[in-house]
Amino acid sequence: MIFDWRFALQILPELMRALLVTVQATLAGFAIALVLGMAWALLRRSKSVTFSRTVFWFVEFIRSTPLLVQVYFMFFALPEYGLKLSPLATGVAALGLHYSAYLSEVFRAGIEAVPRGQWEAARALNMSRYRTWTRVILPQAIPPVTPVLGNYLIAMFKDTPMLAAITVMELLQSAKLIGAQTFRYMEPLTLVGLLFLLVSLMSSFIIRRLENKFNTV
Amino acid sequence: MEEDDNLIAMKGVWKKYGKLEVLREFNLMASKGQKLVILGPSGSGKSTVLRILMTLEGIDSGEVKIDGESLWTMNQNGIEAAADDAHLHRIRAKVGMVFQGFNLFPHMNALRNITEAMIHVLGVPKSEARERAMALLDEVGLAGRAEAYPWQLSGGQRQRVAIARALALRPKIMLFDEITSALDPELVGEVLNVLRKLARETDITMLIVTHHMSFAKEIADRVVFMDHGEILEDGRPEDVMKNPAHERTRKFLGTVLENV
Ligand SMILES: Nc1ncnc2c1ncn2[C@@H]1O[C@H](COP(=O)(O)OP(=O)(O)OP(=O)(O)O)[C@@H](O)[C@H]1O
Ligand SMILES: [Mg+2]
Numbered sequence: 001m002i003f004d005w006r007f008a009l010q011i012l013p014e015l016m017r018a019l020l021v022t023v024q025a026t027l028a029g030f031a032i033a034l035v036l037g038m039a040w041a042l043l044r045r046s047k048s049v050t051f052s053r054t055v056f057w058f059v060e061f062i063r064s065t066p067l068l069v070q071v072y073f074m075f076f077a078l079p080e081y082g083l084k085l086s087p088l089a090t091g092v093a094a095l096g097l098h099y100s101a102y103l104s105e106v107f108r109a110g111i112e113a114v115p116r117g118q119w120e121a122a123r124a125l126n127m128s129r130y131r132t133w134t135r136v137i138l139p140q141a142i143p144p145v146t147p148v149l150g151n152y153l154i155a156m157f158k159d160t161p162m163l164a165a166i167t168v169m170e171l172l173q174s175a176k177l178i179g180a181q182t183f184r185y186m187e188p189l190t191l192v193g194l195l196f197l198l199v200s201l202m203s204s205f206i207i208r209r210l211e212n213k214f215n216t217v
Numbered sequence: 218m219e220e221d222d223n224l225i226a227m228k229g230v231w232k233k234y235g236k237l238e239v240l241r242e243f244n245l246m247a248s249k250g251q252k253l254v255i256l257g258p259s260g261s262g263k264s265t266v267l268r269i270l271m272t273l274e275g276i277d278s279g280e281v282k283i284d285g286e287s288l289w290t291m292n293q294n295g296i297e298a299a300a301d302d303a304h305l306h307r308i309r310a311k312v313g314m315v316f317q318g319f320n321l322f323p324h325m326n327a328l329r330n331i332t333e334a335m336i337h338v339l340g341v342p343k344s345e346a347r348e349r350a351m352a353l354l355d356e357v358g359l360a361g362r363a364e365a366y367p368w369q370l371s372g373g374q375r376q377r378v379a380i381a382r383a384l385a386l387r388p389k390i391m392l393f394d395e396i397t398s399a400l401d402p403e404l405v406g407e408v409l410n411v412l413r414k415l416a417r418e419t420d421i422t423m424l425i426v427t428h429h430m431s432f433a434k435e436i437a438d439r440v441v442f443m444d445h446g447e448i449l450e451d452g453r454p455e456d457v458m459k460n461p462a463h464e465r466t467r468k469f470l471g472t473v474l475e476n477v
Contacts, residue, residue: 117320120320125333125334125383131338140323
């Protein structure tokens, strides 16, 4: 079988549409992961031991079960509880939840790296808890971990093909469909690989830039 | 009411870290405007005393009063209750602290370090806060460095910003915990000079932990010597330093004087 360039060019627009869906799913999923991840990190510092331990085990549970299982679970189990989401929304939610477990660890590490003296200075200046977090702690905790966050963004992007399992028209699903209709798999799958490579490289480049930026401060 | 004269009153305070008893039945009073130097060997509990007054540490038992009000308890409809955030917030406003390690906010320039709490804790309007911060920077000899970030400043300059930052909230009490210990010797003078000026020109009650004996003698109107969580000497600087009542004090003074 010879790689048919003309065929590849012909299916490119369709794959680009799928790429757009994939990127959108990644960005939306990552936004959810950021918010939830920060929430877990903060909740784990709760003064109530029962509460913080519950959060800890919940996060641990999400982190140690496969994403694909979570995707299936949400796709098939949630509707039984009356929560009917589109496959795409379900996939985005699953990605967000799964990665929030990783991001919470990243945020936790960032927060713990802020020296104790910063908390003490904030208290000595009589700053409220909210001000202490938003003006003193988080502005110091987050910049150093942005490159790590970026790496998780890329990892999440590479996990989007899992959503094919629940019929989301992302890149892989779209390539499979083209393959099924035309009996040619090599071109669409090669293009999928190339598109993933391209986006990942671009993201890595942006992250390196961020890294350099924060290293100079 | 003699108590009302005391801006600071620690009575029968116990403080433990695990099994280690750091303060045992500790008593310390300080009246308004007093410049009190606390001396003592490492581990004697000097920092602990200051940290308790700044509410950075709790106590196991005893009583701490600031400006006549109990720190850890409050009166709730005639019943004594544990202090809530609002109570602590109100009392803490009377106290400022400068740390050995500066603890400036590294992501804010000198000006922002000073205005941050002024604006968001005291509610001073931005332009006024800026003006006051500029005046304070001028006071500590850093008029031109408002835009500088902590990493662009020398240790002595950082510490002077930290002093200005604490002063900006206009506390009645200022706590200084070995604020020159992290500095190169040649930078110590510029920081001590700021304290001298403060002592001379304000009626702020100052509690100063330092190992600089000549500075202590010069600035203090009262010196306290602590060892193992107890006050052994308490008096005028010349008395405590020349004629200490305890052998341990003599020993301590001997070692520091040799080292300086
Ligand atoms: N957070 C803590 N946990 C356990 N022990 C502590 C803690 N903070 C202080 N200590 C101990 O309490 C004792 C008194 O400490 P403190 O810092 O008050 O002494 P200090 O007089 O300030 O000494 P130095 O001159 O070295 O600063 C020391 O033995 C110290 O090791
Ligand atoms: Mg100390």
